[in-house]
Amino acid sequence: MAQQIILPIKDSNVLKMVQDTLLDSFRAGRRNYTVFQVGKATLLRVSDVMTLKKSDVYNPDGSVKNTAFIHDKKTGKANTLYLNPVQQDLLQYHDWLVQENINSEWLFPSTAHHNRHITEKHFYKVMAHVGDLLDINYLGTHT
Structure with a gap:
């Protein structure tokens, strides 16, 4: 199978x-949308977005933290995420x-299993489905 080409979205209408x-x-549309938005705002790899914990992002009262501190899974480096956007x-x-x-x-x-986070594979399928619905062939988890 040919390598699928994944490209950024450059057009604001397409975005x-x-x-x-x-x-x-999607039934979990709000979640899928928020995954996308957090990925876009933080420029994290999808693997790092998927493994965020609620406590990384929210204060105990449900308000959003200004910044989140995580460790990049691939590089192990500390990373500060600005959550204001x-x-x-x-x-x-x-x-x-x-x-x-x-x-x-x-x-x-x-x-399906609240004790697990969604997987990259699942989110890739979500993005591929969006691509199918919109007839865009370059959407993927790195989009």
Whole structure:
């Protein structure tokens, strides 16, 4: 099989369509959208986004921290994440988790198994599905 080409989204209209599709075309749309937004804002690898814990991002009262401190899985380096650009998304996502009665230590839990986070493979499938729906062939987890 040919290597799939994954490209960044350079067009703001395409970006908006991808965001809307992530939000509206899945049962866990709010989660999928927030994964995308956090990845876009922090420029983390998807493997690092998936393994964020709720406590990395939220204060005990549910408010969003200004910064999160994580260790990059691949390089082991400490990394500071500035969460201000996605504060609103994270607040809406927190409300969604509460509404859905999803209680997990993971920021992005699997909807089937709350004790596990969603996998890169699963999110890749989500992005591929968005690509299919929008007839865009270059979406992937690095988009």
